[in-house]
Amino acid sequence: MASSNHNLSIAQYAIGLGDDALTLGHRLSEWCSHGPYLEEDIALINISLDYIGRARMFLDHAATVEGEGRDEDQLAYFRDDREFRNRLIFELPRGDFAETIARQCIVDPFYVLFFEALMQSKDPVLAGIAGKAIKESRYHWKHTHSWMLRLGDGTAESHQRILTALDEVWGYHFELFEMTDLDRELLDAGIAVDLAALKPKWDSMIDEVLTAATLTRPEDTWRQSGGRNGEHTEHLGHLLTELQFIQRAHPGLQW
Amino acid sequence: MVAIQTRAEIQALLDQVFDPEIPVLTVTDLGVIRGVDIQPGLIRITLTPTYSGCPAMNTIEQDIRAILASTGCAVEIDTVYAPAWSSDWISDAGREKMRDYGIAPPEKDTHSKKVLMGADPTIECPHCQSTQTKLISEFGSTACKAMYHCDDCLQPFDYFKCI
Numbered sequence: 001m002a003s004s005n006h007n008l009s010i011a012q013y014a015i016g017l018g019d020d021a022l023t024l025g026h027r028l029s030e031w032c033s034h035g036p037y038l039e040e041d042i043a044l045i046n047i048s049l050d051y052i053g054r055a056r057m058f059l060d061h062a063a064t065v066e067g068e069g070r071d072e073d074q075l076a077y078f079r080d081d082r083e084f085r086n087r088l089i090f091e092l093p094r095g096d097f098a099e100t101i102a103r104q105c106i107v108d109p110f111y112v113l114f115f116e117a118l119m120q121s122k123d124p125v126l127a128g129i130a131g132k133a134i135k136e137s138r139y140h141w142k143h144t145h146s147w148m149l150r151l152g153d154g155t156a157e158s159h160q161r162i163l164t165a166l167d168e169v170w171g172y173h174f175e176l177f178e179m180t181d182l183d184r185e186l187l188d189a190g191i192a193v194d195l196a197a198l199k200p201k202w203d204s205m206i207d208e209v210l211t212a213a214t215l216t217r218p219e220d221t222w223r224q225s226g227g228r229n230g231e232h233t234e235h236l237g238h239l240l241t242e243l244q245f246i247q248r249a250h251p252g253l254q255w
Numbered sequence: 256m257v258a259i260q261t262r263a264e265i266q267a268l269l270d271q272v273f274d275p276e277i278p279v280l281t282v283t284d285l286g287v288i289r290g291v292d293i294q295p296g297l298i299r300i301t302l303t304p305t306y307s308g309c310p311a312m313n314t315i316e317q318d319i320r321a322i323l324a325s326t327g328c329a330v331e332i333d334t335v336y337a338p339a340w341s342s343d344w345i346s347d348a349g350r351e352k353m354r355d356y357g358i359a360p361p362e363k364d365t366h367s368k369k370v371l372m373g374a375d376p377t378i379e380c381p382h383c384q385s386t387q388t389k390l391i392s393e394f395g396s397t398a399c400k401a402m403y404h405c406d407d408c409l410q411p412f413d414y415f416k417c418i
């Protein structure tokens with residue numbers, strides 16, 4: 001039946017977006033009590049909470065349109081790493097503070113542009129989530145932007161460390177703009193976002209902040225992707241071990 | 256046969272449901288209740304979250320169910336995301352209560368403001384009304400607040416973010 005295939009595509013799309021948010025939300029939550037100082041600790045945890053909230057909304061939507069009796073918790077806690085569809089940049093270890101900010105520097109402007117576009121989706125739930133999330137992502141970007149200036153234009157050491165961190169994560173940004181067959185199918189249906197079309201605007205946002213932060217843009221010498229096909233780095237398994245432990249040990253536990 | 260509740264009766268009950276994180280604000284003050292549909296034996300509430308990950312929303316939902324249980328009606332709660340909640344929806348009464356509680360209320364009219372990406376707005380200290388205040392952190396004790404400091408009375412305070 002065509003309509004049920006269509007629903008499965010939407011479910012798959014929402015699972016990808018949910019997995020992106022879940023893995024990054026988890027990575028940011030790892031800063032809890034490890035932030036460089038109290039206010040920053042709280043900031044990263046607040047941002048983490050926004051991502052976990054998005055993960056819940058996307059996965060709940062996926063479970064609803066899929067209609068196979070699963071719920072958001074089953075999707076989050078009872079799938080193995082090869083079933084996760086998050087893009088690789090989100091599962092990378094939190095690293096030090098520079099690495100966390102470098103990833104946010106790539107991700108925040110992407111989300112500002114992505115949610116702006118997803119708000120036009122013909123799927124009303126996806127559009128609704130986007131309308132909510134874009135306000136948060138603009139706020140996150142403001143926070144990351146100010147840190148880029150402080151680190152890049154700070155001391156010689158902070159400059160060097162944010163530069164190195166950016167270099168290490170740079171090759172993962174391409175995947176954010178890669179269109180899968182699923183993306184193309186749902187783009188034709190007016191539901192998905194044209195990711196490739198976001199790239200020029202993203203480039204100019206990145207160039208603006210790097211210039212202001214006296215940083216040189218890393219060269220495009222390598223790239224890595226595969227997350228949307230379930231091909232992950234070794235880090236995802238370790239992340240899921242911690243994220244899923246309690247539900248795997250005590251299925252259905254509530255508190 | 257369960258009597259049909261009047262809108263005023265339902266509203267009076269909802270006015271007893273408070274935000275667990277800012278306990279002077281009712282859910283109505285906060286603007287998260289987007290619809291109340293009353294039918295014989297059934298009350299349907301439409302709720303919208305403030306922030307995607309706001310942990311208070313589950314508590315609010317449970318509290319609404321608990322208080323409406325006294326009507327004997329079935330209660331349905333629908334969560335909607337669109338239109339997205341805006342701090343503009345906080346009532347004037349809510350802003351007043353917030354200030355008395357020591358939290359600077361959000362600036363009004365998010366649309367005409369460059370608050371999100373532009374210059375920081377001037378925030379009035381809820382303790383002494385001074386405008387000599389400065390931002391300490393964009394993020395505060397809950398998802399909805401930022402931290403400020405007053406240069407006149409030297410007190411720190413929370414500012415309810417404008418989104």
Ligand SMILES: [Zn+2]
Pocket residue numbers: 380381382383384385405406407408409410
């Ligand atoms: Zn003061």
